Amino acid sequence: MNEGLRVRERIGAADVVTLANAVVGFVAGVVALSNPQLAARLVLLAAIADALDGIVARQFGGTEVGPLLDSVTDVVSFGATPALLVYGIAAAEWGWLGDGLTSAPSAQAAAALAAGSLFVVFSILRTALYSQFVGEGENRPGIQNTLGATILAAAYLSGLTWVPGLLAVVVVLSVAMVAPVPYPNLRARDAGVLGVVQAAAVVAPLALSRALPRFLLVAALAYMFLAPRYYWGE
Template structure:
């Protein structure tokens, strides 16, 4: 019995696989090149994640599309940002073994983030499907905020301060992924606008005093705080 990959995958699924591939490359970059490149690759994966939804709505999806999307999210917006967090901490406090408390935080917080992202993806796939509003901060948003936070602010601060702030943000966002707050999907026009700013942050992270990462961080924070009550998609 063959998998019949060509027959069973839609164009949107190819974009989803690109998302997952970028997540893997981001993890490699976090270990070999440092947090800055890894953060840009996570943001690029988020662009692909938004694009696969647009493609699916206009060209159709496959039976495996929703499951594949959730699995890709686990890679790019669960595991990859967890590795990014550890890389930021390792760069600041190497060798971590010399400071047991810091080492514990550098391991526990990324693990918590990855595990709760996995749990949210599973709950979303089984119980919420394609509903426009779901509880909890989206994995994509949480991962993107960690990545763009590093590009917008963290890369310019003292490494120890950056690591402390990143781990604190990671812990808060991990919990918010399962919080009973309703987060609506972005309208296509808003997703497109965010994608343009994200690409600016990926391609030109330091241009005009880091204007693109800072604009993206501001927009993401506004959505995080205001969307449960005020987003006009509702």
């Protein structure tokens, strides 16, 4: 007897938050093709939703399908969407966003597409390998694609608009996602503080001379470079 997918029985509160994350990521990807700054803010919002689904799962319990939904959503919000953001930023700063890819100088178009493709490929690779080979409680090799997307969005909102430099950052973040370096989980207190700063950066990225996204960027980079040696997470 075919019982169907039994969606109502198999999907929990945390999964709804995860799916909301996917919606925000999709919207951000579309917006990146016309308004990269707004798209960067939406990427940060998606990262907040990504953290919230874990909190909701611990509070109300997870589901069997939850980890798979989370992995698929990561590829959307923190793989494909940042890749589109890279393209949108490059096109906007180089002056051919409105006219489209066909109007772009070939070298610029190739650079933007190559950097974005590299990010999405390494994000997919990291998600697949992590899901298949890294168990609960084991060292987490490579930076989270959420962190990579957050650094990219925060860097742009902080004022990094020089495209060659931004593309170089994208390449470094892409490789770092599969680097054999273990990263600890953030303590709940630290994650909460950063979450508040991140939410404020979404709401008012230009306030106080871009202080909020710049603080977020410094904190994210500090975690990326210092956490494997100096930070003891949960």
